[in-house]
Amino acid sequence: MRGQADSLDDIERRLAGTGLFVRGAFHPDAADGVRPLGDGRPAGTVVLVGNAGPAMWAAFRRDVPDPAGKDPLDNWVDAHLERAAEGLGAEIVFATRKPWPPIQRWALKAGGVHRSPIGILIHPEYGLWHVYRGALLFARKLALPSAPATANPCESCAKKPCLTVCPADAFKPEAFDMQACVGHVESPKGKACAAGGCLARRACPVGRAHAYVRDEGAFHMAAVVRTVRRIELVRRGGANPQDT
Template sequence: MLIDWPALSARCDHAGIPLRGGFHPRDDDGVPPAGDLPAGTLVLLGNAGPSMWRAFSRAREDAPDLALDDWTFAVVSALAAELGAAALFPFTGPPYWPFQRWAQRAEAVYPSPLGILIHPRFGLWHGYRAALVFPERLSLSPRDDLPSPCASCADRPCLRACPVAAFSPGNYDVAACVGHLGAQAGAACMTGGCLSRRACPVGQEHIYPEEQRRFHMRAFRALHAPAQRTRSST
């Protein structure tokens, strides 16, 4: 199925999981075939600001225990079947697909001092939830190669904001972060979201709503806390 970029973008917006850019794969990109055909185009889907959260929240009105990964898988799998594409996800595997590398091929995003990718417009308030691989070589939207906002940020407030100094250049102390989240002193991070992420001045108008920030912090702690408990008991 041939589809132009504006129509694809509108269809993804309607499904609640916005289009985040795309590229024509090279041999070294590690993009798998689209079914039985070589990959012609990879497009990334995800969130930028709170738009995806609104769609996910509506789905949870009828299923309060619905997991974000399950919702993403269902929505994107249906899109892939409709559009004649293959669906890939960062949370299934192995193999685990190189979504961070693909993101930097797809649009102007850059590693931040916190380790996550920063967008010149959305700051740290965005993410990648899935990819669609098309056998066709689709016409892509022109890429806006704005520079990294971190390159001109001398103060680095993100590194100073963490109460337990979990972030340093090239390092993220996950154990210190998770331990803080489990303590009473970590309530501000658990309820309002990571203080370091919130300290970044870029994209403040796109910050996630508080409910979404709490949701992600609970999910992060649940993922990492069991491993921390195992380490502390040995």
């Protein structure tokens, strides 16, 4: 049954127990590129939902002890988001479904996070250990707390180890070299990345207490490799871009 959210607390209650939580919210304007609602009205409020640290992984593994098949985590997350949206009277934009929404730009607008030199947004508490799963679009303007004003931890990080530990030198000044990254991860020398996740992410001193557990790191790394290989296939004209 469709319900209605009156506040961010209502949304948090819907997500309780999943490890997913409200990652920020804003009232969009035309420049944000938020799609209109199904009935043509503009969205009045965008609420970002995501996860940080290993809590969502623990909830997923409780529900799905032996993940198998295509995209089991995405399927589990999407089902929770769909149920939440239905109960809250919202529509969803999924972070990793095409067309890819500019979810990082939306997160920067919502506040409390900053662009790190390796492209991933950094959070003062969670470091690089947080992501966005989707955005709930509401027709109404929900009352929102003012955006958190936080300092960018990268500005006071003198050594910037995230930029120097990658064995494949994948963080080029112009862009992330995904072929160099997955080429290394799939090679015999790439076992550390493949088994525990990106070394650059692990090298960051901020938010280490929230680092993903090893099997979660390996799971996401395998997903990155699959995604990059699919992107390459699409570029060569051999796969449906929706699959990436």
